[in-house]
Amino acid sequence: MKTYLALITATALALTACNNEKPAAPVAETAAVAASNVATATATAASAVTEAASNVATAVASASDECAVTINSDDKMTFDTKELNVKSTCTNFTLTLKHTGTQPKAGMGHNVVITKAADKDAVLADGAAAGADKDYIKPDDARVVAATKLIGGGESDTITFPVNKLAKGESYVFFCSFPGHVAMMSGKVNLVD
Ligand SMILES: [Cu+2]
Structure with a gap:
């Protein structure tokens, strides 16, 4: 047991x-x-x-570095660049406009408008008719590839647009649509590789 x-x-x-x-x-x-x-x-x-x-x-x-640029403008009615190079390899391009002056936009306002060279005069005429309230751009103007708002001294505006809005072989320009400024404030837009 x-x-x-x-x-x-x-x-x-x-x-x-x-x-x-x-x-x-x-x-x-x-x-x-x-x-x-x-x-x-x-x-x-x-x-x-x-x-x-x-x-x-x-x-x-x-x-x-490559898909963006800053353009400076001032009280002397100038842009600090005459050529805007946009790389065709960029999907989007970012453009910043700065106004380094001190004058208000009612007297010395600037914008950057991009159109085909052939459309520039008509866009300017329609923009002037649209007036300051519309930043001197006809609302919904299909000829405008891209445009910043109108800014005064000390201000800036940044826009981004798709690069495929620029066709290869076409001639484009940028300018300020404030009445009378285009003579001093315009340049070429180049689509580059
Ligand atoms: Cu201007």
Whole structure:
């Protein structure tokens, strides 16, 4: 009887030990593998994020370098550039007009309007007729490829337009449509490679 009891106890102990130990090892192993996978995944994700951030930075840099330009204007009725080069490889082009003077837009307002060279005179005439309230551009003028708003001293305006609005082989110009300014404030728009 004693032997029998001892056997049962031993078996019970063995079973208990079994229950405690056997699953424990695989669980620990699984946890370690999982932890390792998480670490790898985290590292991969972190590297992907770093790479993505770097790509964004590069894209932003190239956009600001190649697909954007700033034109300055002033109280002397001038633009600081006579040629606007737009890269054909840019999807969109961003143009910022700054007015570095101090005079209000009612007296020395400037904008930048882009049209085909052939449309310039008609757009100017219709713009003058539209008046200051319309920034000297006829509302919804389909001949206008892009235009900033009319600004006064100390102000600036930024616009973005799709480069495919400029057709290859066509001749484009930019100018200020404030009455009388075009003689001083105009230039060529070049679609470049
Ligand atoms: Cu002007």
